[in-house]
Amino acid sequence: MYQEVILDHYKHPHGRGLRAGQAEVHHVNPTCGDEITLRVRMEGTVIGDVSYEGQGCSISQASASVLNDLLVGKDVAEASRIQETFLELMQSKGRVEPDDEMEDLLEDAVAFAGVSKYPARVKCALLSWMAWKDATAQALSTAPTEETV
């Protein structure tokens, strides 16, 4: 389950730290105490930035780093497609073997396929992705370019 890619992102996280955005959310995983504070800055329909701060296990931290890599710069529709595909992979209980199309879409995030076999850890992998979804919905419902946090 601990793929080299995951350990790399854990040890050298991308985009960590809180920067300006239009919405901020705080999500916790009550069973293990993993926490994340995440902000989204939209530029029109494009994800301008996803910034975050948190504490937790290697899986939850690496997953936030991968999310930052994957989603920043994408149109929100494309980003949502990636999020949904990642969610599907993580809920597959190890039964989905990522194909080429999925690999193209998810890039480093396919490394988490192995995590889906460990029910206790799926929530860790999904923490930042759920936070992102929540924050993005909030950001889209506020004034388009106003930075509120």
Add this chain to the structure above:
Amino acid sequence: MTATSPEGRVLPGLLDTEAIRKDFPILDRTVHDGQKLVYLDNAATSQKPRQVLDTLASYYERYNANVHRGVHTLAEEATAAYEDARDKIAAFINAPSRDEVIFTKNASESLNLVANMLGWADEPYRVDRDTEIVITEMEHHSNIVPWQLLSQRTGATLKWFGLTDDFRLDLSDIEQVITEKTKIVSFVLVSNILGTVNPVEAIVRRAQEVGALVCIDASQAAPHMVMDVQALGADFVAFTGHKMLGPTGIGVLWGRQELLEDLPPFLGGGEMIETVSMHSSTYAPAPHKFEAGTPPIAQAIGLGTAVDYLTAIGMDKIAAHEHAITEYALSRLREVPDLRLIGPVTGEDRGAAISFTLGDIHPHDVGQVLDEQGIAVRVGHHCARPVCLRYGIPATTRASFYLYSSPAEVDALVEGLEQVRNFFG
């Protein structure tokens, strides 16, 4: 017996774990393609000896029937075995009377039962807005939430003892915490996260001075040490069967007889009544007053067998064994770089659950990499989140031992942690 650890240290007081382990079929299994199981999660639940498994099977195979409700042979046999289990538990905890032993489904239910008895009680036990409830910051959630609920429902003030930097109860302000207004003091005898053994006498003495009742959560004590409810001096003692070689689904509440006579029932139903009309009912005497509905029959009988098993080995010998293993584990864990013990650093007044953090490596990662080597530990806040908040840590890794734990398993843990460090280092 005096044994030597694999690396040559002398450990007095060890049990013959090789012989004991033969009674626990599960300890022979392997995990992850052939890794030998090293089960160090005994504070969460213990494994069960063959004797207990056989008792469960023979109940269902030979005399399964409802209790207290039939004149046929099976019903009589089941009732006799169920009540016999009560006798065994009463003897195990040195209860003055068998009628003081109430079967519940677990320690959580036992503690909720006490809280609800007091919430519905008349004077002088009644908990209301002018009174106070005292707990500690070291409690399992099962001994926090029922009291929070009681305080919210009655308006009573909830107070608690804080913790010292060396992982013990801070009783320095005991006279301000336990006052004339205090109705009930409920605290854990042995902490499931820190391993700390708490000073019962000092707390009971102060509670008695002000006329408060005392409830002890003995979930991590009853499996591991000689239990004598009379010596403890409390009014209620709660524990749970599955942590002491018994099945899940069975717990115990011991309560002082006079109190059980005076206090109102909580759950209503079959078995707990004397007569019922459409307008009102009268209740059976304790313990039945507090056992509404069909009880966990097989589980109670199974717990009786578990207690037989523990008694045959001797609770004093089990305590000595665990003390030796704990001392050994503490000394070996001290050798692991970046390991910080979250709990007393010596074996004095300490149980066999050892929590720690390992540098910045998250306990989930520690637990996962240990699991890959067959080593089962618990990670997280151990249902004692206030303790984690108190010491500024998100979670811990906890290794916890029992009568079948061996020094070799301690060594496996230490080697496993070395691998964890290499992996995330």
